Amino acid sequence: MSRESEFTEDIGEIENAEHSIVATGAQAAAARETLEDYTLRFAPRSYRKWGPGVVAVSALGGIAYLADFAIGATVGIANGTGNALLGIGFFAIVIMLTGFPLSYYAARFNIDLDLVTRGSGFGYYGSVLTNVIFASFTFIFFALEGSIMAQGLELGLGIPLWLGYLLSSVLVIPLVIYGMNTLAKLQVWTTPLWLVMMVFPFGYLVVQHPDAIDDFLSFGGMDTATGESLNQGVNFAGVMLTAGVCLSLIAQIAEQIDYLRFMPPKTPENSRRWWTAVLTAGPGWVIFGAIKQVVGLFLAVYLMVYLAEEAGVASEPVHQFLAVYEEFMPHWLAMTLAVILVVISQVKINVTNAYSGSLAWTNSFTRVTKTYPGRLVFLVFNVTIAIVLMEANMFSFLAELLNFYANCAIAWIVTVATDIAINKYLLKISPKKPEFRRGMLYNINPVGFVSVIVSATVSIMVYFHVFGDAIQPYSPLVALVLALVLPPIIAFATKGKYYLRRTDDGIDIPMYDEHGNPTDVKLLCCVTGIEFERPDMIASAVPGPNGEKQYISSLALSCDKSGEHVLPAQPPGVPAPSESARPS
Structure with missing residues (x-):
């Protein structure tokens, strides 16, 4: 044998x-890569057979989710259109700036965000902390998307919510088992239909009801408890409260990267297509996300003003699209298309949530225990947590949950982006080449590890009014600023000696x-x-x-439990061997 x-x-x-x-x-x-999809590893060139366009479409297919509509409606109803638009704009700028260095490293060196994080200030075990933050993102948003799908199944087919939660969760498991091969096909085949079903109805509504634009722009918010208009003007606190909820999506870049790591090698012949794909499917995802949030608020205002719907109903995407479809087709057909749109959208995103979550949990578990249970075990685990959240009706406390989570996600993503952009390229303290292998890294690097803990902890304290009510709306800004300034300070203080063992x-x-x-x-x-x-x-x-x-x-x-294969620490002052080709 x-x-x-x-x-x-x-x-x-x-x-x-x-x-x-x-x-x-x-x-x-783990050796059967069709199942495990390079969970713990660099994605080898022999597996990366897709062109830049296919990878980009596959990555963007994952942002077909309808949660953006619900998020945009929720923050707009609470804070008014003016604050919502500025908050969404702030969110988009932050995502673009932080997403670019992360996407570039993942696509250029074919590693996922956990592997990028290890060598960008966290160390071999330090990034387990951020993996848990990311895994939490995947099951929170899996539950949110599953809730929206269950709402569609209840409205269109009369399926009880509890059963809809279960069906919307179990449905994705078979689709995720075979990783990128299956996901790429699913995303590419369904995206054209999804675009037509989403874009055309909205365009029709704007043309038929141009006055709705004025109502949208003048909307000042609503008290959801009393139904009274608030007529809020633009203010910094309202903008930050909006941005805080939206910035919970900052960890979406990790899911984009789970696709971008399969980009083909960058060569002079494909350079333009390579960059277009990376920028569009990497930080560029937020352009589509921001547009959906604005449209979600527009549709919510339309339902409240023209159809006298309650704010809670108006913020549910299935009701939004049902109302739009009914503008130009019979009720039965409108209902059918609304349900189809919801199912397609939620399956497209939840296969990504389930896939990325299984990678994150498996990676963390294997490093801590040095035992590899298989990605499929954690696929089921992640989906199970999401079902529990759905049954707890997380949709009813959506804004509070996302605002809290945003503090942790911002701390992580901004810290890694800062280490790459500032510590690696500007200050040249952090090694430019990404490193993720055991033995090459210290177990913990305080540059990123401490930065995340401090920035997340302080911003969460701000969120819970520990420092008073006046600063509470600015907790996301606190997380962002601390995650921006702490990595360079700690890197200087430690002289960068904890990056490479x-x-x-x-x-x-x-x-x-x-x-x-x-x-x-x-x-x-x-x-x-x-x-x-x-x-x-x-x-x-x-x-x-x-x-x-x-x-x-x-x-x-x-998985080496004894550690005998791990190379000893290198004595100080020993130079690395020269290499004939360095990464650009």
């Missing part, structure tokens, strides 16, 4: 004094090709007997039978 077949069997613990690696059946599943990975082959892309040269993993591409490999501290140098994959090294 070959070494590869031995690894791919469902075996228990291997007691081998030479390797001392736990290779379980679930670890064997080693600068030499023990492999003489260059990491990058002539265009600065991760090379596709393959090396044999001494534990699994499988060949992995060079960026995913590191020299093993255990020599071969004849004293020769051996290599181990990051996947196998992450």
Whole structure:
């Protein structure tokens, strides 16, 4: 039996004094990449067969969700159109600025945001904290999207909400099992239909009821408890309250990156298409998101002013689109199309939520326990948490939940973006090349780890009125400012010494090709007997039978419970070997 077949069997613990690696059946599943989709790893060039356009459309397909309509309506009803528009604009600018460096690193070096985070100020174990923040994002928004889908099923088919929650959750599991291969097809096939069903009705409404634009622009908010108009003017507190809810979506960039890591190598021939795809599907997602939020508020105002709907009903996307469809078609057809739109939209986003959540949980669990249970285990786990939230009727306290979560998400994303943009490129304290492999990084890097804890904790305290009522609306701004200034300060204070435990990975082959892309040269993993591409490999501290140098994959090294394969810390002052091609 070959070494590869031995690894791919469902075996228990291997007691081998030479390797001392736990290779379980679930670890064997990690070798079946169609199921595991490079959960813990660099995405190799041999797997990345999609063009830039396909990757971009797949990534943007995930933002088909209708939660933006609900969020826009909710913040607009509470704060008025003027505050909502400025808050949404502020949110979009922050997302664009922070999303660009993250998207570039993911697409250029073919690693997900957790792997980017490890080498951008957090360390090998430090990024487990941010993984939990991201996993929370995926099940919160899975529950939100599932709630919207259940509302559509109840309205159109009479299915009780509790059953709708269950159906909307279980439905996505089979679609997520086979990872990027299936998701890319789903997103590409459904996007044209989704665009037609969403854009055309809104355009018709604007043409038929131009006065609705004036009503929308003059809307000053409404007290949802009494139904009375508030006539709020534009004020900074209202803008920040709006931005706080919207900025809970800042972690969406991590889901975009789960697709962007499969971008093809950047070459002179495809450079323009490569950049277009990265910018559009990376930070560019927020342009579409902001437009949907504005449209959601417009439709809510239309329902309240012209159809006398209550604010709670007017903020539900299924009722919004049902009302628009009924403008130009019979009720039965309008209802049918509204339900179809809701189902398509929510399936498109929730396959992404479930997929990304399974990656985040698996990655964290494996690093902490050095045991690989398989991505599918955490797919079910993430969906189960979402079902509990739906059954708790999270839609009723949507704004409060998102505003609270935004503080944690902003702290994480802004900290990583700051380390890349300022510490790596401006101050040159942080190494430019991304690093994620065990043994190359310190366990904890205080630059990012402390920055996130401090900025999130202080902003949450602000949110809960610890520092008074006057500053409470500005908690997202507090998180943003602290996450922007703390990483450079801590990097200076520590002199950047906690970024890299080693600068030499023990492999003489260059990491990058002539265009600065991760090379596709393959090396044999001494534990699994499988060949992995060079960026995913590191020299093993255990020599071969004849004293020769051996290599181990990051996947196998992450499950090395004994730690004997981990290279020792590199003595200070030892330079890294020169490489013929550096990343641009």
